[in-house]
Amino acid sequence: MNAGTPIVAAEALTKRFAESVAVDGLTFSVDRGEIFGLVGPDGAGKTTTMRMLAGVLPPDAGSIVVDSVDVVADPEGAKQHISYMPQRFGLYEDLTVDENIRFYADLFEVPSALREERATRLLAASGMSQFRARLAGQLSGGMKQKLGLTCALVHTPQVLLLDEPTTGVDPVSRRDFWRILYGLREEGVTILISTAYLDEAERCNRLALLYGGRVLYCDTPVALKRHMPGALIVITSSAGRDARAAIARLAGVSNVVLVGDGVHAVVDDSRLRIPELRQALEGVNVPFANIAVGEPSIEDVFMALLDDPEAPR
Amino acid sequence: MFERIIAIIIKEFIELRRDNSARFRLIVPTILQMLLFGYAATYEVYHVSTAVLDLDHSQESRELLSHFTASNRFDVVEEARSQRDITAAIDRSDAAVALVIHAGFAELLRKGRSAPLQVIVDGTNSNTALIALGYVNAIAANFAKDYATDLAQRISGTAGARQVQVVLEQRPWFNPDLNGRWFFVPGLIGTLTLVIVVNLTAFAIVREREVGTLEQIMVSPIRPVEFILGKTVPFFVIGLFQVALIVAVGTLWFQVPFAGNPLVLVLGSVLFLLSTLALGLLISTLCSTQQQAFSLNFFILNPFFILSGFSFPISSMPQVLQWLTYVNPLRYYLVVIRGTFLKGVGLGVLWPELAAMAAIALILLATSILRFRKSLE
Numbered sequence A: 001m002n003a004g005t006p007i008v009a010a011e012a013l014t015k016r017f018a019e020s021v022a023v024d025g026l027t028f029s030v031d032r033g034e035i036f037g038l039v040g041p042d043g044a045g046k047t048t049t050m051r052m053l054a055g056v057l058p059p060d061a062g063s064i065v066v067d068s069v070d071v072v073a074d075p076e077g078a079k080q081h082i083s084y085m086p087q088r089f090g091l092y093e094d095l096t097v098d099e100n101i102r103f104y105a106d107l108f109e110v111p112s113a114l115r116e117e118r119a120t121r122l123l124a125a126s127g128m129s130q131f132r133a134r135l136a137g138q139l140s141g142g143m144k145q146k147l148g149l150t151c152a153l154v155h156t157p158q159v160l161l162l163d164e165p166t167t168g169v170d171p172v173s174r175r176d177f178w179r180i181l182y183g184l185r186e187e188g189v190t191i192l193i194s195t196a197y198l199d200e201a202e203r204c205n206r207l208a209l210l211y212g213g214r215v216l217y218c219d220t221p222v223a224l225k226r227h228m229p230g231a232l233i234v235i236t237s238s239a240g241r242d243a244r245a246a247i248a249r250l251a252g253v254s255n256v257v258l259v260g261d262g263v264h265a266v267v268d269d270s271r272l273r274i275p276e277l278r279q280a281l282e283g284v285n286v287p288f289a290n291i292a293v294g295e296p297s298i299e300d301v302f303m304a305l306l307d308d309p310e311a312p313r
Numbered sequence B: 001m002f003e004r005i006i007a008i009i010i011k012e013f014i015e016l017r018r019d020n021s022a023r024f025r026l027i028v029p030t031i032l033q034m035l036l037f038g039y040a041a042t043y044e045v046y047h048v049s050t051a052v053l054d055l056d057h058s059q060e061s062r063e064l065l066s067h068f069t070a071s072n073r074f075d076v077v078e079e080a081r082s083q084r085d086i087t088a089a090i091d092r093s094d095a096a097v098a099l100v101i102h103a104g105f106a107e108l109l110r111k112g113r114s115a116p117l118q119v120i121v122d123g124t125n126s127n128t129a130l131i132a133l134g135y136v137n138a139i140a141a142n143f144a145k146d147y148a149t150d151l152a153q154r155i156s157g158t159a160g161a162r163q164v165q166v167v168l169e170q171r172p173w174f175n176p177d178l179n180g181r182w183f184f185v186p187g188l189i190g191t192l193t194l195v196i197v198v199n200l201t202a203f204a205i206v207r208e209r210e211v212g213t214l215e216q217i218m219v220s221p222i223r224p225v226e227f228i229l230g231k232t233v234p235f236f237v238i239g240l241f242q243v244a245l246i247v248a249v250g251t252l253w254f255q256v257p258f259a260g261n262p263l264v265l266v267l268g269s270v271l272f273l274l275s276t277l278a279l280g281l282l283i284s285t286l287c288s289t290q291q292q293a294f295s296l297n298f299f300i301l302n303p304f305f306i307l308s309g310f311s312f313p314i315s316s317m318p319q320v321l322q323w324l325t326y327v328n329p330l331r332y333y334l335v336v337i338r339g340t341f342l343k344g345v346g347l348g349v350l351w352p353e354l355a356a357m358a359a360i361a362l363i364l365l366a367t368s369i370l371r372f373r374k375s376l377e
C-alpha cells in the first residue's frame, strides 16, 4: 500500500440520535503509524465516532475506510484489521488476568505460543506480571484499563481504536499506558485515541479538537497552538482572587482562570492589553510579581477557541 | 469457529464456578422445591368421614372394613343398612366417602378371584375425594395382598399363590396421579429446569450486555451464532444434569417408580431444553440490566407454570386458557415425564407431545436468534 494514503479516513460522518445530532459531518484522516487524538469534552461525540469506526454502529451518513476496507459496507471484514477498546472495556471480573487474555486471544484465534509471548511482554510493560492469577474484578481501575489494552492487543492489530482509555486512571498507570502506546507506535501500529483530558492531547502526533459533534481544528499540537486566538497572559500573584476580580471585566480579556500561583487570561492583543492589565491591577492595589505572555496549553487553546466567534463551528 | 465456541464455553463454566449468585440460583430452588413438593405438598388427608355398607356380612368383609376403621385416614361415621342410607349420607355431606361391599365378596376372594369394592366419593371437594380414593385403593390393595398370602398358605401345594384382588368399582386401578409425591416430584423436572435454565441463560447474556463485554466480543471476528452456541451449550449441559439429578433423587430418595424408557425421557428433555434456552435468549434481548431480567423472568415464567398442568388440571381451565396451554412446552414435557415415569408409555403414545415440543423449540429458537441479532445493532 502506498505510504501516502491515510490508513483511516472518515468523511462527512454523521450520526443522529432521537433528540440530538451526536456526530455532525466529521471529516478527518489518520496516517499510518501515528497516534491520533480525538479530543473533546464529555458529549462531544468521541464515543459515537469510535463506535462507527469500529463498525459496531452504522453511521447515518458519510464514509469510513480503514486499511482499504469500507467499514460501512463491510463491518465484518474490517474487524480483522481493527482492535477496538470501548470506553468501558468488557473484562470478565470473575476471570483472572490470564483467563481474560486467553479468552480474547482465542476469539481471534491467536496461537497459544504467540499469545503467551505477547501477554508476557505487554503485562511486563504495564507492571502487571505478578497479578496474572488475580481476578480481574479485584484489579484497580488503572490496572483494569491496562489489562483491557493487553486483551485488545493480543491479536496484533493494524489499527488500534482506544475510547477514553485513561478516564479515571491514576497518573502512574496513565504514564505506563502511554509508554505502551509509544512502544506500539514503534512497531508500526496506528493508534486512534479519544480523551477528554486536554493535557493528554499534547502526547498525540496529531489531534482533532471535537466539540458538539464537529471538528474545531485538526492539526499537530504545536500548530494548534498557533490557532490560539489572541495570547495567553500569565500573571504571577499571591492574591489570585483579587487579581481575577480586577481584570475579569476589562475589554479584550476573556477566560480568566485562577491557577496555583496567580491567574491566566486570554487577551486579543498582548501588546495593547498588557499595559492595561498592569494599570488595572495597580489601580486597586493588587500585588503581583510578574505579568507576561505565556506558552498556552491545549486546554487554553481549546477554551479560547470555544469563546472565539470566528472559530469554525 | 470451533475454537471460538469452545473459548466461550470454557469461559462460561469458569464464570459459573466462581459466580456465587448463579450457583445459588442453581442449587437452592432445586433443593427447596424438592423438599417442598416431596414432603409438604403431598396432599395428605386425614380423618375423612366415611359411611360403610356391608351386604356380605362375611369374615372377609368385616376384615376389610376394620382396616378402614383402624386407619387414621378414615373415620367411619355411619354403618349403613341399605344403599339408600349411603346415598343420604353423601347427600347430607355426613360422609365424603362411602364404601359398599356387595354380597358374594368373600366367595369371590376364596376362589382366588377379584372381588369388587364399590366406592362413592363426594365430588364437591374433588381434591380431598380423589386423595381419599387413593387411600381406599392402597388399603384395599394391602388387604388383598395379605389375604393372598394367607390363602396361599392355607392351600399350599395345590395351585401356588393365586392373584387375589379387591377391585374398586367405577375408578381405574391404582390411578397413580392420586399420589401427590408421585405426581409432583417428576413434574419438578419440568418446572425446575424451566426456571433454572431460562434464568441462567438470560442472566449470562444480559450480564455481558450490562458489563460491556458483549460489545467487546462483537468487535472480534466472532459471529452471533457462534456466540449464541457458546453461551447456550453450557446451560444445555447443566439442564441435562439437573434432569438427571431430579430423576435420581425422585426415584432413589422419594421412591417414585420409573416405568418407562429412559431414552424417551432424554429425548423429551432435549427438546424441552431447547425451548428453555431459546426463552432465556429471548428474555435477554428484551433487557439491558440483570435487574430487568429478574422481573421479566418472573412475569414470563409464571404463566408457564400455571398453564402447564403441573398443579392445576388443564381440563378444569376455561377454554381460552386451555388453548393457551397448547403453546406451552412445559405442558407437553409434563405429559412425557409423567408418561414415562408412571405409565411406562413410550414413543408410540408420546410422539404427538414430542413433535409439539420440537415445533415449539424450533419456532422459539428462530425467533430468539433473529431478535438477538437485531439487538446487537
Ligand SMILES: Nc1ncnc2c1ncn2[C@@H]1O[C@H](COP(=O)(O)OP(=O)(O)O)[C@@H](O)[C@H]1O
Binding pocket: A017, A018, A020, A021, A022, A040, A041, A042, A043, A044, A045, A046, A047, A048, A049
Ligand atoms: N445510544 C445513544 N442514544 C441517544 N443518544 C446518544 C447515544 N449515544 C450517545 N448519545 C448522545 O450523543 C452525544 C455524544 O455522545 P458521546 O459520543 O458518548 O460523547 P463523548 O464520548 O464525547 O462523551 C451525547 O449528547 C449523547 O447524549
Ligand SMILES: [Mg+2]
Binding pocket: A046, A047, A048, A087, A164
Ligand atoms: Mg465517551
